[in-house]
Amino acid sequence: MSPTSLRSDTTLSIAPATDGPDWPQCEHHGATGRCRGRRTEPYTACLAHLDTAQRAAHHAALSPGADLDHRGTPFTQSLLDDVLAALRDPVTGRHLVGRADFDEAQFGGDVLFDEVDFTGVASFGRARFDGGVRFRANCFGADARFGEMVVAEDAWFDGSDLRAGVWFRRATVGAVLRFQVEEVGGRAVFDGLTTGGNAEFTGVGFRELAGFAGVDIAGEAWFDGTEFDDEVSFAGAGIAGKAWFDGAVFLRTADFGGATMGQDVSFGDARFERGAGFREVTIGGDAEFHRTDIQGDVDFRKATFLRTARLGPLVFAGLLDLSEAAFQSAVTIEAAAKRLRCRRTRWASTAALRLRHADVDFDDAVLEFPVSVSGRSRPFVTDDGTQPDETGLTAPRVRVTSLRGTDAAHLLLADVDLTDCLFVETVHLDQLRLEGHCPLPEVPAGIRLRRWPPVRWTRRRTLIEEHHWRAAGRHAGGWTSAPAGTDVREPAALAPVYRQLRKALEDGRNEPGAADFYYGEMEMRRHDRRAPRGERALLLLYWAASGYGLRATRAVGWLLLAMTATVLAMMVWGVPKDDPRPRSTGQVTGTGFTLTTDKAEPVNPEGPYSRRLSDERFEKALRVVINSVVFRSSGQDLTTAGTYIEMGSRILEPALIGLTVLAVRSRVKR
Structure with a gap:
């Protein structure tokens, strides 16, 4: 035979x-x-x-190394043992099989494939195991194919050596899949795999492409210490229990796009050499990244966090993208990154963002509950007390770069840098809360040449949009130009922003801090060319007199100048030549004596102006000015010109005193 x-x-x-x-x-x-x-x-x-x-x-x-073709054959363990016994190598004591075809074979009860060396392709496509199956200490010299295999109970692959590829596409395991092999030398395809229990891939080394797209794991997934030398995809995967990736190594792209993690997912001590993609992922619990080493970016765009209470701590020198993500429960996000992007992110519950180093973009974010963004001065500390390595992160502070389109009614910013923050188009900006040290850009320091005369800008906090507008106009140098792609806003758009920020600080009992925003608002109104000329002229006078009631030194300077000019005018024209002396005359009548006292009209001074500027006339003029400004009446006889000069000083100089008091009060008001 x-x-x-x-x-x-x-x-x-x-x-x-x-x-x-x-x-x-x-x-x-x-x-x-x-x-x-x-x-x-x-x-x-x-x-x-x-x-x-x-x-x-x-x-x-049969002889050791023979090929087997048992496709569609029903097997029991005893029948399988008889076949394997005929293939035992008398030298090594192991079973040697060439090519093995068990496609659509049916195995009754628990099946053991122990210490079998498959030198050719081992195919179990569409095979059915009524119990469990165990492959222990096997060696697969070529591809191992388990596509559409159905195992009613556990499937264990313990200590096997897969030197080529392995295929589990659309396989079904009724209970636990334990795939604890040392390494897979070829492609590993688990796409569409379904398990009724846990899936364990602890310590496996995948040397080529690994695919877990669409896997459905009813229990927990264990990938502790797993190494992925090539690209790996978990796109569309579903893991009902906790997913463990502690100590896993991803040397190339790791794609979790569209995956669903029913509970927590942990990447403690994991390493991502080319970033990680979690786009459209759904996470039901916490996402932990303790001591995770990440090179590249982390993408959570359109992700959904159902019951995530903690995300992080993420420490890496790249981009953390949370754009269009949705947080359904209260969450604390801890991240130290170069950039954090939260464009159109939706916060359906309270959130606390504790950040380090990052440039934060909050364009069009939707905040339904209070959200705080705070800069953290100290490094994060993991659960075991260690601090993550922040190599590559050199920015000293957290910077918020944009709030455009965001509803700031529930937003709190604490200890963040707003130097480059874009505020125009922010909604409910008057309800924004600023706490701690939140610096804003200041005007250029020193004296600047703007044709003639030179300009020295009054020190104050501004918006970066004002910098952009002034840098694009004919103002002196030193203002920051708008980056490429950033629109330059006109004063008409900036005035409401200053007004709302002023109100936000006033509502927070920070009157001195709100003063700069009031100054900025008035500046933008003064420079708005669409405003009526009369209004602009009045604002120009207000600015020149006292810096909109905020610059006490300017008001004091004008007051001293006005009083000096009044004193000089009094010395030259107001104080009469001589003090008029009263003259009394009497008349005797038949019944008595009548006394009449008259006072001569003041005589205008004569002679050259130099003779009028005497010490005596200065003392009289100074007394007149002080009395008229402070006490409202000098009691001094004046010439007609002096009377009008005194009337003018009674109007102008008390107004300047009032502006001085107003400016001082705006800086010290509590």
Whole structure:
């Protein structure tokens, strides 16, 4: 009887002996069953239904390293043991198999494939295991194919050596899948895998592409210490329990896009060499990144965090992108990164963002509950008390770069840098809360040449949008130009922003801090060319006199100048030549004596102006000015010109005193 021949279909074909009787067809499957074989073969038989003599003859024909073709064959453990026993190498004691075809085979009860060396392709496509299956200490020299395999209970791959690829596409494991092998030398395809329990891949080394797209794991997923040398994809994966990736190594792209993590996911001590993609992922619990080493960016765009209470601490010198993500529960985000992007992010519950080093972009974010963004001065501390390495992060402070389109009614900023923050188009900016040290850009320091005369800007906090507008206009140098792609806003758009920020600080009892925003608001109104000219002229006078009631030194300067000019005018024209002396005359009548006292009209001073500027006249003029400004009446005889000069000083100089008091009060008001 000739040895078993390898066929491309689903049967074990046994050629009859030339001098023996015909072999019967399989009674179980019949002439047209799966074990029928090729129609050109006149005699076929199913290994499971051969009689004892026939099976012994078949086993005797096998030798270590032979190919097996048992597609569609029903197996029991005893029948499998008999086949493997015939393939045992007497030297090593291991079972040697060439190519093994078990496609659509049916295994009853628990099945053990222990210490089997498959030198050729091992195929179990669409095989069915009514119990569990264990592959222990096996060696697969070529691809191992388990596509669409169905295992009713556990499937264990312990200590096996897979030197080529492994395929589990759309396989089903009813309970636990334990894939604890040392490494997979070729491609590893688990796309569409379904398990009824945990999936354990602890310590596996995947040397080529690894695919877990669409896997459905009903329990927990363990990838502790797993190494992915090439790209790996968990796109669309579903993990009902906790996902453990502690100590995992991702040397190339790691894609978790669209995956669903029903509970917590942990990447403690993991390493990402080219960033991580979590786009459209759904996370039901916390996402922990203790001591995670990340090179590149982390993408959580359009992710959904259902019950995530903690995200982080993420420490890496790249971009953390949370754009269009949705946080459904209260969350604390801890991150030290170069950039944090929260464009159109939706916060459906309270959130606390504790950040270090990052440039934060909050464009069009939706805040339904209070959200705080705070700069953290101290490094993060992990659960075991260690501090993550912040190499590559050199920015001294957290900077918020944009709030455009954001509803700031529930936003609190604490200890963040607003030097480059864009505020225009922010909604409810008057309800923004600023706490701690939140610096804003200041005007250029020193004296600047703007044609003539030179300009020295009054020190104050501004908006970066004002810098952009002034840098684009004809103002002196030193202002910051708008970056490429950033619109330059006109004063009409900036005035409401200053007004709302002023109100926000006033509502927070920070009157001195709000003064600069009031100054900025008035500046923008003064420079708004669409405003009426009369209003602009009045604002110009207000600015020149006292810096909109905020610059006490300017008001005091004008007051001293006005009083000096009044004193000089009094000395030159107001104080009479001589003090008029009263003259009394009397008249005797028949019944008594009548006394009449008259006072001569003041005489205008005469002579050159230099003679009028005497010490005596200065003392009189100074007394007149002080009395008229402070006490409202000098009691001094003045010339007609002096009377009008005194009237003018009574109006102008007390107003300047009032502006001085107003300016001082704006800086010290509590």
